[in-house]
Amino acid sequence: MTALSHLRGIIFDMDGTIVDSGLDFAAMRKEMGLRSGVPILEQLNELSPGERAEMETILHRHEMAGADRATIIDGADRLLAALSDEGRPMAIVTRNSTETTAHTLSRLKIDHFFDIVICREDGPHKPDPWAILEICRRWRFAVDEVVMVGDFELDIQSAVNAGCPSVLYTEGKPPEQVPGADLATHVAVHLNDLYHLLAPGQDSI
Incomplete structure (x- = not known):
């Protein structure tokens, strides 16, 4: 069993975590x-x-x-498929709009992986904990049974505010160069690191 494989649900940020839309x-x-x-x-x-x-x-x-x-970050589709095979529900919490989020996920053919998608029109956005708490309510999970995974300080701060574990994905950058690393429960520099945190298997993605 890996560090977070016991958790029941996984909440992902979208842009910069599982997809790259190149927003400037x-x-x-x-x-x-x-x-x-x-x-x-x-x-x-x-x-x-x-x-x-x-x-x-x-x-x-x-x-x-x-x-x-937008493109899928290399390895993210395999990570999502591996987690889906385990039967653990996954959700998206993003500060993007509903329209652009739906278009991104559908176009990249990864929308089916997510039970819940919460966008900025749906309620208070990160770093407010509302979205994480709302997902826990819908899943009927305790807040410490889920993990928030994101690439930005606002993702990690929302997890801190909600009281759930978090993973900062640094996209290959040294953790000390990424704001929020000091707040995160765990840090994953590469997608393989994220896989080994979340999934019980030991194989690489």
């Missing part, structure tokens, strides 16, 4: 006239309704372009 957040902020270093959704909440609608149009264009070019 710096370019998005520049086009919208937003500040650097502050998440886009939080800045949109500061705008008037008219300004926000204008910015959301720009955001949607970038996200749809990302959905059209």
Whole structure:
């Protein structure tokens, strides 16, 4: 048994964790006239309704372009298939829109792996713990029976706020270079590391 193979459910972030849509957040902020270093959704909440609608149009264009070019991160499809074979439910929690998330998952033919998909329109978004707690409610699992897997500090902070274990996937980068590593229960540098944390088998993906 591996470190997290006893957990009943697995919650994934989408972009940067299982798919790569190549979104350039710096370019998005520049086009919208937003500040650097502050998440886009939080800045949109500061705008008037008219300004926000204008910015959301720009955001949607970038996200749809990302959905059209998105690719599966190498090994993620095999990881999902291995976990699915074990019968453990999986969910997605993303700050992306419902439309772009559905398009991405469907286009890459991985939507069938996920029991639940929660996007930014569905409720308070990460780092708020609402989505994790809502998934636990639907699955009827205790919060410490699930794990949140993501590539960004907001993913890990949402797990901390919910009270569940977490895995920071660094996409090959040294953990000390990735914000949130100090908060994560576990760190996976490569997809193989993530597999060995989550799956009971010892073979590589």
